[in-house]
Amino acid sequence: MTDEAEDPELVPDEQEFPVGPVSFGGLTDNIVAKSNALVRASYKLNLQEQRLVLAAISKLDSRRPFSTPKHSQTSVRISAVEFGATFGIDKRKAYEELKEATNELFERRITEVNGKQTTKMRWVSKVQYHDGEGWAELTFSMDVLPLLTLLREKFTTYSLQRVAGLRSTYSIRIFEMLAQFSSTGLLRIDLADLIRQLDLPYVRYADVARRVIKPAVEELQVKSNLEIEWRSIKEGRAVKSIEFRFREAIQGKLDLAES
Numbered sequence: 001m002t003d004e005a006e007d008p009e010l011v012p013d014e015q016e017f018p019v020g021p022v023s024f025g026g027l028t029d030n031i032v033a034k035s036n037a038l039v040r041a042s043y044k045l046n047l048q049e050q051r052l053v054l055a056a057i058s059k060l061d062s063r064r065p066f067s068t069p070k071h072s073q074t075s076v077r078i079s080a081v082e083f084g085a086t087f088g089i090d091k092r093k094a095y096e097e098l099k100e101a102t103n104e105l106f107e108r109r110i111t112e113v114n115g116k117q118t119t120k121m122r123w124v125s126k127v128q129y130h131d132g133e134g135w136a137e138l139t140f141s142m143d144v145l146p147l148l149t150l151l152r153e154k155f156t157t158y159s160l161q162r163v164a165g166l167r168s169t170y171s172i173r174i175f176e177m178l179a180q181f182s183s184t185g186l187l188r189i190d191l192a193d194l195i196r197q198l199d200l201p202y203v204r205y206a207d208v209a210r211r212v213i214k215p216a217v218e219e220l221q222v223k224s225n226l227e228i229e230w231r232s233i234k235e236g237r238a239v240k241s242i243e244f245r246f247r248e249a250i251q252g253k254l255d256l257a258e259s
């Protein structure tokens with residue numbers, strides 16, 4: 001995030017983003033919890049990898065340590081049935097997509113930048129897929145587990161169902177960025193930070209706006225019950241940052257109240 005995050009309106013929340021009405025079954029009632037450092041980190045996952053990682057994270061108890069003498073949550077198993085039901089995928093295709101999600105996940109990395117220090121880590125230390133039984137098992141790396149468990153402050157949570165219907169990884173990532181500021185409904189982020197966090201192949205604002213922000217906002221408004229307005233902020237002639245203002249859509253609030 002930018003230095004502007006010191007503004008009280010721009011300080012990330014430590015509370016759950018409201019649950020919307022969309023539900024596909026499976027794990028959608030589960031809660032995803034991540035440290036804000038992980039939300040702001042730079043990484044790129046394809047859609048199936050992102051879904052598998054989020055499903056696995058939703059099975060963790062973020063309030064507990066990842067390992068005690070009597071309990072360990074370093075490894076998480078996701079069945080193809082759960083995967084399909086959670087993300088609205090046909091049963092037969094769910095097996096294929098779950099297997100596909102495990103193919104390159106071991107190679108996926110996260111990059112954290114803290115001032116002049118850059119840290120790179122793997123999402124998982126091991127990933128398994130059982131063809132006959134149709135399940136994937138992830139063992140989160142020891143570097144990532146502290147960003148997912150025993151969370152006491154500076155973390156973001158939301159219901160998995162809020163992103164289960166999204167088809168763009170950019171939509172999912174931007175949703176998480178917004179979720180950090182759910183109480184104020186305001187996110188302001190430097191363009192350079194947005195490009196870095198999403199690990200974008202674009203450097204020009206016009207490309208980022210057209211290929212990433214605009215389609216992501218449109219999908220979020222349709223599928224995640226958010227009303228979002230965004231604008232670019234210039235410094236001189238160049239775009240310096242992006243501002244998002246958002247709130248729960250009225251229909252989403254009504255559906256939630258009636259459920």
